[in-house]
Amino acid sequence: MKTKVNSKKLASFAFVAITMLITTSVCLAQCDSIQYKRIENPKYFGYEIGVGIEHQTLSSSISQLKNLQVAMHGATVGVKLANTRGAVRATGGLYYSGENVPYTIDMIKGGLSGSVYLLRLKKVVYRSFEPYALMSFTYQQTKFLGTYLNDDNKNRSVSEEPELGRINWCAASIGAGVEFQLENQAYQFIHFFAEAKYGVPLSMTSSNVDFAKTQINAPLTITVGMSFGKFK
Numbered sequence: 132m133k134t135k136v137n138s139k140k141l142a143s144f145a146f147v148a149i150t151m152l153i154t155t156s157v158c159l160a161q162c163d164s165i166q167y168k169r170i171e172n173p174k175y176f177g178y179e180i181g182v183g184i185e186h187q188t189l190s191s192s193i194s195q196l197k198n199l200q201v202a203m204h205g206a207t208v209g210v211k212l213a214n215t216r217g218a219v220r221a222t223g224g225l226y227y228s229g230e231n232v233p234y235t236i237d238m239i240k241g242g243l244s245g246s247v248y249l250l251r252l253k254k255v256v257y258r259s260f261e262p263y264a265l266m267s268f269t270y271q272q273t274k275f276l277g278t279y280l281n282d283d284n285k286n287r288s289v290s291e292e293p294e295l296g297r298i299n300w301c302a303a304s305i306g307a308g309v310e311f312q313l314e315n316q317a318y319q320f321i322h323f324f325a326e327a328k329y330g331v332p333l334s335m336t337s338s339n340v341d342f343a344k345t346q347i348n349a350p351l352t353i354t355v356g357m358s359f360g361k362f363k
Contacts, residue, residue: 170363175213175320177360182206185226185352191345195234195279202229203238211358215255217247235276235292242269260311265328267304272297280341296342302350304330321359328352
């Protein structure tokens with residue numbers, strides 16, 4: 132069982148929060164409303180940071196994990212390439228099980244997603260708020276820590292918990308989100324976003340026999356963050 136807050140989790144969230152604060156302060160000082168002569172068919176390239184939560188339901192032959200509801204909290208970074216009608220993003224992140232989850236579970240994930248701005252499908256009209264639909268493919272590795280598969284009854288801190296096993300899985304997701312877009316005449320942009328996506332696992336493998344029948348079902352991911360960079 133977890134007995135204290137994971138220091139890696141705190142470091143991840145602190146890094147993302149500080150970066151978002153600094154970037155927001157700089158960009159908002161320079162960005163203005165989008166009321167100026169625009170570049171025709173601009174191309175955007177930038178970086179992305181965010182924080183999120185992923186809710187999962189586990190199915191497993193291990194009694195402690197059977198039907199366990201898991202909330203994973205994490206931080207992500209990535210790159211973004213976009214035009215006026217849509218965007219392609221590559222992201223990676225670290226997630227850790229929340230304090231309400233009785234066992235320590237860590238997850239890394241990386242993936243590629245594509246999105247389209249729904250109000251620009253027929254005609255490009257610039258708005259501050261742009262809703263979008265998205266589809267993504269991700270690879271995720273989930274690591275289970277603890278002592279519940281053996282008779283070790285020693286008191287252990289989180290940092291001392293042994294690894295019990297891992298599952299590797301690929302998933303496809305669909306979802307929707309909205310961006311609040313700011314740009315300036317120096318061809319810089321900052322886009323704040325909030326999105327939710329629902330995943331369907333496509334394949335899974337385990338690191339050992341104990342976790343051969345452990346699966347992750349119906350992952351729901353909610354992310355808020357920002358992307359920033361330049362356009363031309």
